[in-house]
Amino acid sequence: xxxxxxxxxxxxxxxxxxxxxxxxxxxxxxxxxxxxxxxxxxxxxxxxxxxxxxxxxxxxxxxxxxxxxxxxxxxxxxxxxxxxxxxxxxxxxxxxxxxxxxxxxxxxxxxxxxxxxxxxxxxxxxxxxxxxxxxxxxxxxxxxxxxxxxxxxxxxxxxxxxxxxxxxxxxxxxxxxxxxxxxxxxxxxxxxxxxxxxxxxxxxxxxxxxxxxxxxxxxxxxxxxxxxxxxxxxxxxxxxxxxxxxxxxxxxxxxxxxxxxxxxxxxxxxxxxxxxxxxxxxxxxxxxxxxxxxxxxxxxxxxxxxxxxxxxxxxxxxxxxxxxxxxxxxxxxxxxxxxxxxxxxxxxxxxxxxxxxxxxxxxxxxxxxxxxxxxxxxxxxxxxxxxxxxxxxxxxxxxxxxxxxxxxxxxxxxxxxxxxxxxxxxxxxxxxxxxxxxxxxxxxxxxxxxxxxxxxxxxxxxxxxxxxxxxxxxxxxxxxxxxxxxxxxxxxxxxxxxxxxxxxxxxxxxxxxxxxxxxxxxxxxxxxxxxxxxxxxxxxxxxxxxxxxxxxxxxxxxxxxxxxxxxxxxxxxxxxxxxxxxxxxxxxxxxxxxxxxxxxxxxxxxxxxxxxxxxxxxxxxxxxxxxxxxxxxxxxxxxxxxx
Numbered sequence: 161x162x163x164x165x166x167x168x169x170x171x172x173x174x175x176x177x178x179x180x181x182x183x184x185x186x187x188x189x190x191x192x193x194x195x196x197x198x199x200x201x202x203x204x205x206x207x208x209x210x211x212x213x214x215x216x217x218x219x220x221x222x223x224x225x226x227x228x229x230x231x232x233x234x235x236x237x238x239x240x241x242x243x244x245x246x247x248x249x250x251x252x253x254x255x256x257x258x259x260x261x262x263x264x265x266x267x268x269x270x271x272x273x274x275x276x277x278x279x280x281x282x283x284x285x286x287x288x289x290x291x292x293x294x295x296x297x298x299x300x301x302x303x304x305x306x307x308x309x310x311x312x313x314x315x316x317x318x319x320x321x322x323x324x325x326x327x328x329x330x331x332x333x334x335x336x337x338x339x340x341x342x343x344x345x346x347x348x349x350x351x352x353x354x355x356x357x358x359x360x361x362x363x364x365x366x367x368x369x370x371x372x373x374x375x376x377x378x379x380x381x382x383x384x385x386x387x388x389x390x391x392x393x394x395x396x397x398x399x400x401x402x403x404x405x406x407x408x409x410x411x412x413x414x415x416x417x418x419x420x421x422x423x424x425x426x427x428x429x430x431x432x433x434x435x436x437x438x439x440x441x442x443x444x445x446x447x448x449x450x451x452x453x454x455x456x457x458x459x460x461x462x463x464x465x466x467x468x469x470x471x472x473x474x475x476x477x478x479x480x481x482x483x484x485x486x487x488x489x490x491x492x493x494x495x496x497x498x499x500x501x502x503x504x505x506x507x508x509x510x511x512x513x514x515x516x517x518x519x520x521x522x523x524x525x526x527x528x529x530x531x532x533x534x535x536x537x538x539x540x541x542x543x544x545x546x547x548x549x550x551x552x553x554x555x556x557x558x559x560x561x562x563x564x565x566x567x568x569x570x571x572x573x574x575x576x577x578x579x580x581x582x583x584x585x586x587x588x589x590x591x592x593x594x595x596x597x598x599x600x601x602x603x604x605x606x607x608x609x610x611x612x613x614x615x616x617x618x619x620x621x622x623x624x625x626x627x628x629x630x631x632x633x634x635x636x637x638x639x640x641x642x643x644x645x646x647x648x649x650x651x652x653x654x655x656x657x658x659x660x661x662x663x664x665x666x667x668x669x670x671x672x673x674x675x676x677x678x679x680x681x682x683x684x685x686x687x688x689x690x691x692x693x694x695x696x697x698x699x700x701x702x703x704x705x706x707x708x709x710x711x712x713x714x715x716x717x718x719x720x721x722x723x724x725x726x727x728x729x730x731x732x733x734x735x736x737x738x739x740x741x742x743x744x745x746x747x748x749x750x751x752x753x754x755x756x757x758x759x760x761x762x763x764x765x766x767x768x769x770x771x772x773x774x775x776x777x778x779x780x781x782x783x784x785x786x787x788x789x790x791x792x793x794x795x796x797x798x799x800x801x802x803x
Contacts (some may be wrong), residue, residue, distance in 0.1 A: 218240070430455050
């Protein structure tokens, strides 16, 4: 009986691999049949495909297959292996079945969408003893102890979280990772960091105190940095032997189907970098002149165009592209110069050209095309691109500021004219005003009638005045108030000065007498020269508009006026008022400037000598005029931004 059991066991052992192979073959045939059935509604599965891809990720391989056969194939995130397969004129359905067979994939179909996932072998339920994860934590010392040997990273993270109360997480892509290591009573953060280092992974502590394990990227490695701490760095491919021996190197990787280059070099010739980068990225280059100079460079994931721009910036070299070929050399060479027309939209070319730094103009030719308000720039493409960016930043709308000015003179004048005057004149009639002020003239008839009435009352004969005699009695008081002097409106570009001047000009005679003595007689030489005198209202504004629509105004107001015009031809007296200030106001706010006062006083009179000085009698034998005046000038200013 024992012999039979032995033979039975041998038979099962020999038969089991064949059974597994048969099951696997049946699964692939089922996948092929499923794809053939789907090809009725999805013709792309029958499309003949030619692929020649080596060393690409499964996602990139499937992406190319999708584009070639117009299929919708999705790849599970857990699939991250590299594919190197070349096929010629093979239906897309066969390629999918081949990938499922070689890389142990499962294929599911939803509508017309094909989904590739890792194939999970049906497990036989067996009772497996759970391995104890040897993890200890001391709450008092915050110390973590580990004794691991090929343990599941997921189980280790779960055990650390359980004993310490700290959240340690493992992403889905690392669920099958196994770890080993022995750490005795180390601080918690240091223990997690060293566990990751020992097993060629990395750990990250987030701001919310979660600890996450992450895989190293294909171009990363763990190392001990200069501070003797665990860190990660990129793995660079050494440069060609022509480069300096002390350099690090460059690395190329594919991101979203585009090849990007990372470089970390110290004092390496620029020509060597261009040569190796073009070789790594598969670019065709032609060098027309010797590229001199060394460079220290540290960049990550840049395209070839950006890489050349960084290398050649600030040099006399440039590059141009024609039919996919990069032509590199001195920027003065024919075929490498680039011409570009930049049309300004808001500013004039006169102001923009003056703002371009002189260093940028070296090696660049700038031509002004005034008919179209444009600049034609010729030179190296990198320098032209930099200059164009600068010009576009300057080419913004310049606001116009409308300034309304209202000038008001407030007069406080009082003139009092009193007195009695008498005389002899022809055709003088009695008449005048009594209210609101007295200015009355009495003729000879009225005077004689008055004298007759006085004589009849006092029995005294006062006589009569001559027929042409008259008497003028005056008692007047006048007031002036407000006078609106001017209401001009001015506009000015932001940062430019606007000037308004309004006034008049009078001429006065300047007489010069020169006496020239001689032996015979004295010669008097009299010269008359007419000299102008001006009285103007001059206003100057310089607005500056800030980003919050506030206006800073530089104000200069100069007001002058003639107080009187002399009849003898002498220079006229003038009065003046000046404002000069800088203020900041909001858009469409009105401000007032004022406070300058002018006081004018005058007193004049005429009368009979001596009698005009005697109290009481002076009001009869004299006439007087007294003027008190005060002028206050106010300037109201309102800026309005116009865009």
